[in-house]
Amino acid sequence: MGGHVLTAENLITVLRQVVAEWDRAVHTATVIKQGSLRTVSRPENTQPARRLTPRGAATRARIVAAAVELTYVKGVNATTLDDVRAASNTSKSQLYNHFPDKEELVRAVVAERAAQVLERERGNLQRLKSFRGLVRWRDALVQRNALQNGAYGCALGSLASELADQDDQARATLAESFVEWEGLLAAGLRRMRDSGVLRPDADPEKLATGLMAALQGGYLLAETAHDIKPMEIALDMALDHVKSFLTA
Amino acid sequence: MGGHVLTAENLITVLRQVVAEWDRAVHTATVIKQGSLRTVSRPENTQPARRLTPRGAATRARIVAAAVELTYVKGVNATTLDDVRAASNTSKSQLYNHFPDKEELVRAVVAERAAQVLERERGNLQRLKSFRGLVRWRDALVQRNALQNGAYGCALGSLASELADQDDQARATLAESFVEWEGLLAAGLRRMRDSGVLRPDADPEKLATGLMAALQGGYLLAETAHDIKPMEIALDMALDHVKSFLTA
DNA sequence: CGTCAACTGGACTATATTGTCCATATATAC
DNA sequence: GTATATATGGACAATATAGTCCAGTTGACG
Numbered sequence: 001m002g003g004h005v006l007t008a009e010n011l012i013t014v015l016r017q018v019v020a021e022w023d024r025a026v027h028t029a030t031v032i033k034q035g036s037l038r039t040v041s042r043p044e045n046t047q048p049a050r051r052l053t054p055r056g057a058a059t060r061a062r063i064v065a066a067a068v069e070l071t072y073v074k075g076v077n078a079t080t081l082d083d084v085r086a087a088s089n090t091s092k093s094q095l096y097n098h099f100p101d102k103e104e105l106v107r108a109v110v111a112e113r114a115a116q117v118l119e120r121e122r123g124n125l126q127r128l129k130s131f132r133g134l135v136r137w138r139d140a141l142v143q144r145n146a147l148q149n150g151a152y153g154c155a156l157g158s159l160a161s162e163l164a165d166q167d168d169q170a171r172a173t174l175a176e177s178f179v180e181w182e183g184l185l186a187a188g189l190r191r192m193r194d195s196g197v198l199r200p201d202a203d204p205e206k207l208a209t210g211l212m213a214a215l216q217g218g219y220l221l222a223e224t225a226h227d228i229k230p231m232e233i234a235l236d237m238a239l240d241h242v243k244s245f246l247t248a
Numbered sequence: 249m250g251g252h253v254l255t256a257e258n259l260i261t262v263l264r265q266v267v268a269e270w271d272r273a274v275h276t277a278t279v280i281k282q283g284s285l286r287t288v289s290r291p292e293n294t295q296p297a298r299r300l301t302p303r304g305a306a307t308r309a310r311i312v313a314a315a316v317e318l319t320y321v322k323g324v325n326a327t328t329l330d331d332v333r334a335a336s337n338t339s340k341s342q343l344y345n346h347f348p349d350k351e352e353l354v355r356a357v358v359a360e361r362a363a364q365v366l367e368r369e370r371g372n373l374q375r376l377k378s379f380r381g382l383v384r385w386r387d388a389l390v391q392r393n394a395l396q397n398g399a400y401g402c403a404l405g406s407l408a409s410e411l412a413d414q415d416d417q418a419r420a421t422l423a424e425s426f427v428e429w430e431g432l433l434a435a436g437l438r439r440m441r442d443s444g445v446l447r448p449d450a451d452p453e454k455l456a457t458g459l460m461a462a463l464q465g466g467y468l469l470a471e472t473a474h475d476i477k478p479m480e481i482a483l484d485m486a487l488d489h490v491k492s493f494l495t496a
Numbered sequence: 497c498g499t500c501a502a503c504t505g506g507a508c509t510a511t512a513t514t515g516t517c518c519a520t521a522t523a524t525a526c
Numbered sequence: 527g528t529a530t531a532t533a534t535g536g537a538c539a540a541t542a543t544a545g546t547c548c549a550g551t552t553g554a555c556g
Binding site for chain 2: 073074075077078151152153157158160161162164165166171174175178179206207209210212213214215216217218220221223224225226230231233234236237238240241244
């Protein structure tokens with residue numbers, strides 16, 4: 001204070017001040033420029049009015065597809081927007097054009113994955129009406145997971161585990177998806193009960209929940225062990241449980 | 249190049265160069281200073297030789313305990329080192345004194361959580377010898393999880409899901425822990441089989457894996473639905489499966 | 497075919513988080 | 527009790543990542 005000796009500290013401080021002042025000046029200029037460019041005729045409160053052209057829709061789909069892929073392999077938190085940008089061959093501004101922030105992109109990923117899984121499972125389960133059919137369902141899941149030796153786990157379960165305590169909206173969507181998935185199983189089991197394959201005291205909803213839990217637990221153990229055997233054992237347990245309700 | 253007009257860009261460039269040069273100079277000075285402070289008598293290749301005094305051990309334990317807590321509630325990726333520092337009432341340098349990086353801290357968390365769960369389960373399972381005992385085990389887990397309405401999931405399962413595809417060493421530790429946990433169940437089931445409670449054709453290992461999968465799947469569904477019912481249903485299915493191997 | 501809204505690219509800023517450094521304090525061993 | 531290794535605190539640097547901005551391009555539609 002009051003010293004006139006130029007020390008390194010002094011100089012650095014001075015330079016910082018200069019730079020900061022510059023910064024402020026430049027910012028002010030930019031702000032003014034922006035303001036002057038804004039057309040006055042456009043009302044400020046109008047919402048963006050997103051009406052996608054085919055090109056925009058394609059870009060959006062490409063972004064979501066890349067994000068679905070990356071988050072499945074790396075996990076949601078380990079996937080950066082830059083990863084997504086690169087993989088989808090787009091740019092930062094496109095991401096923010098289609099999604100207000102990362103959270104919304106993640107929600108789109110959740111919705112897309114849920115749609116994919118449910119469509120697949122609808123195909124596998126809508127004609128389920130025999131125990132043999134349930135075994136085929138089990139085999140298809142095991143085979144699919146064996147391809148990657150159990151890595152990455154369930155497309156929905158891994159999201160659920162990562163997001164459940166972090167984004168309540170995503171959690172709710174996932175919860176609904178599980179309900180719907182179990183519903184597909186339950187419908188098949190109900191058909192089996194109504195046709196006399198299962199005893200009348202079989203509870204389709206509870207059996208479906210049991211199957212889903214075995215599936216999810218199996219996924220997790222397989223992913224951790226890098227071995228699908230626990231998944232097979234878990235599903236076989238659940239199938240045995242269903243079998244115990246077979247007539248005759 | 250060759251121009252003598254001082255523009256803002258020029259000035260900024262020059263300043264950046266000056267600052268960079270300074271930086272380099274300061275760094276060199278620091279390095280030299282460090283070098284001169286080093287006692288020559290100490291061999292360079294000696295490893296840090298971490299031999300904790302009681303005080304250090306207490307601090308380390310405090311750090312791990314805080315990290316265990318925070319990662320359980322917020323997830324591993326959402327827990328910052330600054331969170332851990334604040335919660336453990338320590339400082340950055342302490343963290344890095346005890347752990348080379350975040351990854352190692354996470355591994356310590358994994359080890360600690362595994363130790364905690366296994367100790368608890370050892371207490372719950374080491375005297376397991378009847379179906380009643382298995383029901384008590386189930387009830388204890390459900391009650392414990394009901395306290396938080398299913399939130400956060402299993403202390404090990406949630407870690408497994410988050411780390412399995414991200415840190416192979418952590419994954420391996422978790423896999424071993426699951427094996428040990430299942431081993432506790434299997435040992436109890438084997439006692440039941442040997443004492444004639446279970447039929448000779450009961451496979452303790454498979455039954456244990458089934459129980460564990462139902463437990464983990466139940467945790468996940470309960471966490472997602474914010475409702476422990478699916479966990480109860482899943483465990484009851486697994487218990488029914490064990491029951492189907494009871495004699496008489 | 498011209499106009500304009502919508503889309504695109506990428507440089508840039510802001511911020512959060514990890515990781516480094518060193519002067520000081522403390523405890524353990526001699 | 528002194529010496530020395532170890533632990534501590536907090537300021538600091540480096541980096542990674544989210545998010546902003548705008549000039550320029552494209553394509554739909556009159």
